[in-house]
Amino acid sequence: GENVEQHPSTLSVQEGDSAVIKCTYSDSASNYFPWYKQELGKRPQLIIDIRSNVGEKKDQRIAVTLNKTAKHFSLHITETQPEDSAVYFCAASYSGNTPLVFGKGTRLSVIA
Amino acid sequence: DADVTQTPRNRITKTGKRIMLECSQTKGHDRMYWYRQDPGLGLRLIYYSFDVKDINKGEISDGYSVSRQAQAKFSLSLESAIPNQTALYFCATRGTGGAETQYFGPGTRLLVL
Numbered sequence: 210g211e212n213v214e215q216h217p218s219t220l221s222v223q224e225g226d227s228a229v230i231k232c233t234y235s236d237s238a239s240n241y242f243p244w245y246k247q248e249l250g251k252r253p254q255l256i257i258d259i260r261s262n263v264g265e266k267k268d269q270r271i272a273v274t275l276n277k278t279a280k281h282f283s284l285h286i287t288e289t290q291p292e293d294s295a296v297y298f299c300a301a302s303y304s305g306n307t308p309l310v311f312g313k314g315t316r317l318s319v320i321a
Numbered sequence: 322d323a324d325v326t327q328t329p330r331n332r333i334t335k336t337g338k339r340i341m342l343e344c345s346q347t348k349g350h351d352r353m354y355w356y357r358q359d360p361g362l363g364l365r366l367i368y369y370s371f372d373v374k375d376i377n378k379g380e381i382s383d384g385y386s387v388s389r390q391a392q393a394k395f396s397l398s399l400e401s402a403i404p405n406q407t408a409l410y411f412c413a414t415r416g417t418g419g420a421e422t423q424y425f426g427p428g429t430r431l432l433v434l
Binding site for chain 2: 215218241243251252253254255258298302304308309310311312313314
């Protein structure tokens with residue numbers, strides 16, 4: 210089955226700097242890669258996703274890149290703000306036909 | 322998302338007790354999931370269901386059972402709770418086709434003494 214590895218487990222950045230979180234997956238059939246943000250005491254919420262027919266996707270300060278050959282994908286947050294502090298999870302699945310498999314999460318701290 | 326609800330939100334129970342966590346959704350999704358979250362271990366899948374007659378084990382199903390009473394309802398039971406089942410439990414739903422976004426419920430915090 211699918212296995213998703215996520216690094217780093219913790220990340221601290223100064224406000225205004227960029228943050229990058231990386232994930233690798235094992236199943237070459239996976240074609241859907243979402244990223245979730247979980248603020249303290251709250252549920253995970255989707256912030257961006259990418260499908261395997263696209264190499265990069267942006268939404269304001271957030272971008273995700275996908276390298277299918279290497280089986281890895283990354284989340285990039287630019288101009289970080291204190292409200293970006295949260296736990297971020299990557300995940301992978303083969304469309305909706307298999308459950309999402311999540312990485313173990315990255316705790317991002319943005320220091321003002 | 323008020324569209325996915327979980328009850329109770331917090332529960333304290335004793336070792337050996339049977340408890341049930343309930344999940345309801347108004348999104349009209351066929352696919353429903355139960356996850357467990359522990360610090361440093363991420364979100365691990367317990368059970369999932371693609372429709373009312375379909376139940377599948379996830380990564381960590383031992384000690385748990387589920388019931389899909391209707392399209393909108395998916396319950397998780399701990400037959401005989403043990404302390405290492407203390408965790409945060411999330412229900413989730415997911416659409417199909419081009420609407421694959423998965424939505425989580427607010428979570429149930431369970432403490433087994």
